Amino acid sequence: MASATVTIGTRGSQLALWQAEWVKSAILANHPAIRVELAIIKTRGDKILDVPLAKVGGKGLFVKEIEEALLDGRIDLAVHSMKDMPADIPTGLCIGAIPKREEPRDVLITRSGDPLEALPQGARVGTSSLRRAAQLLHVRPDIRIVPLRGNLDTRLKKLETESLDAIVLAAAGVRRLGLADRITQVLDETVMLPAVGQGALCIETRTDDSRIGAVVGALDDPTTRQVVLGERAFLNRLEGGCQVPIAGHGHMDANGFTLTGLVCDVDGSRQIKQTRTGAPDQSEQIGLALAEALLAAGAGAILERLNEHAQSS
Template identity: 75%
Template structure:
């Protein structure tokens, strides 16, 4: 009997291919009767590289075209970075598995290997993320935030070609690419709260596809799923896409599930942050309650101003 083939949809960057190949290898090891192929799909976020992400508009900049291929049955499953996933999943699709999370934090890579507090006054910091820029400005209003687009390799090159003093990247991507020696500083969550789902992968499938669900079932890490779904419930209640200054990070310990959430003005002047703890079985409810607490503090006004500015 010929081996069955499963097609995995992915973006074409080196990091995306690393992630897709990791999933491919895991499937092939646990299902030796299957052949796994990759299908590289260009997304809107990959095509528009000369505009800051916040100005490109819309949610799902790095997933929409891949999700369309999944719905059209051109691929059998998709591998995304969880932090790129919009709060809402399209009808007909679902999160099939969330593998064990990698490092969730952000890292600073500075040209002269100086940590954040030693960078010169007016230092130029490159980042594609409003979340990162807002939190940097909250700590150091003197920083100049420079929009930084492109894949990981391109952004590392721009540290020198764009006369930047430092750049901020997701630690997980840097580590997955074997570039740990480039890291100047892992940024503490009190300085830089991570993006929702950062460090985790999302394996997306059709929600009425038991065959594929069974194939990837063993890749799901229940603890990571509980933690990340709580973060995503927080994001969903705030109706946020990946290009707004919203951050959240949860963890499970002896006290249960603890979730920290943040909403910040783009210039860092208004930073609203709270923490909630409760039973891990209620992680999603805790996410909603945390979002509602921030909305009561005025988070909705911050997000409304941001959305208004984005459309002007």
């Protein structure tokens, strides 16, 4: 291993590079003799910046090209934001490690410094996430959602250049780039339930590559992995993608594993939300059970309608 080189595949955004550099540093801390390189790969999601994510369609917008490079051996491992990962992992690949999670919640950044409840009537709020838009409209049906794409720095600039009153971002990205002082309000989960996997990293490897498996295995946080796998089981059962407002967040405490899931109409008018708790080692079963409960409560009809609309548009 002393003379080995490890190549990490990553997107080229400032946040993606921060995440890849963090993994690189963690690998070198455990294996200082290894040479670690970054390979920047442009994904379809990086190329299409003038269309809302929900209209681009498909799963894996920010990971597919990187996974192809991993499968054909151009890179040894990939670093993704877990919330970008489709429910299904391609044959031959696996989640090699999930490091300890950063803050999973969303944050509001406003020009005025006012929190969500104090924004003016008809305030313009920037986001291209149906999940965020639907939950915002559920509590503030008067606000106007403005499509917002681009990397974190670009979206922060658009807060000023496009005369927005506020934007919504993932707390993890804002904190990782040292911009926590820009946060106006951390949105409570009762208002804005996070995306599945938000705040966590996914280190993806080839299933049969025991060398890299051993290198990244030390970066895995067992508690975070158990929680995230429960969330992803929930998402997988609902077959959720960018076209439907689905949220899910779990945590471990003295009572075991608790998972809250949500399915919402895009206009925020109807929101189906439930919570399940169980044994820590049953997180995936709890995720499946929660999904079934939401489907039985009416989420199935919402998802069917939204998927039909997405296919016809």
